[in-house]
Amino acid sequence: MKPLAIFGGTFDPVHIGHLNAAWEAAEMLDAEVRMMPASVPPHRTAPTASAAQRADMLRAALRGQSRLIPDTRELDRAGPSYTIDTLHELRDEIGKRPLILLLGADAFAGLPGWHRWRELFDVAHIAVLQRPGVSAEFPDELEKAMAKRHLRDLAGLRKTSAGHVVQLQITPLEISATRIRELLKDGRDARYLLPVGLFDDASLLAPYRHD
Template sequence: MIAIFGGTFDPIHLGHINMAEQCVQQCSLDTLYFMPCAIPAHKAKPGISDEHRINMLKLAIENNPHFAIDYRELNREGASYSLLSLQELRAENPSTPIMFLIGMDSFNNLDKWFKWQEIVKLCHIVVYQRPGQSCQVMGELADYKTHAETGDLHQLAHNPAGKLFFLNGLQVDAASSKIRKKILLDDDMTELLPHSVGQYIAQHHLYQTDE
């Protein structure tokens, strides 16, 4: 099974790490690939360089043998549409199950993603819930949830795509936007970041302006 975790990781924090660890453990994965995007289709472009984001990501995952990085979106020109990456992955792995890990906030807005109906045919959607979040979907997305949701992990392993699975487990209340604001206001955010990432941010004076 191929597992992908996409995002800006601006910066990567303990919520991301927890989400990835829970996915690896519950789904018995050998490897989970963090896939940083270059120009997000649904968010503002990161205010720091790709190099800084990648360096922090490397520091955050260096001690976990189950974590790796997929650079394809950084190597592609234009907006980082998940559809394009999943199409590439499917072409490279025609029959292998592909798992796409997202947060509940992303799932609630999945129907606003570029050609989302094609995305869910290329992979399994695995959703992780942060504190205070709930599933709130309507219309076509609600119909998809009704037909695709399963609580059986074997369904993901024995089908190449098309299933929806909700992960349960330890939740860490952290968000990159809140962390950036804390750094800007010179508030302590060490409890939300891997130690090495906090050191890197301080060393390179990142997120100290609101640009």
């Protein structure tokens, strides 16, 4: 079965770096990727744009293709967005279909601080997105947890529904949502850092402008 992969984030705003990482992962894994904006991220300050505004931006960014799909379920959930709750919900929906959580190397390194983090391996595979030629270092606790779970063959993810860790080398795009918000606040349009679809409707980027 074609795997289902999840790529989460605040997407405040969604930018080319997000889309490139998700697209390359989708191609390497031959997976459907759902891009899932978080409602109230437990480890970050509240987003500048509202939940509805971020959902509208994501839908606009993903128009015209079918491999990356918006999934706004976490925006409809009250309270903090815990990844483990979302993965359990998806597992109930998709049965034994392989489920893959896509995480940047920095986010993966911080996994021991996540809510019920060890349980993640029971529900999904994890694909760690890394820059080519860069070797990431992970905490000892995490290294021990992934020691027997690491796979080099991506095809192996299709043989089981959860429990393995793979590393994906993706094209590094140093794009910062914080910098984009600063540019927009200063009246600049951040063109070529944002998806073209976000410029089709001036209201989409209004949360970041201070005219």
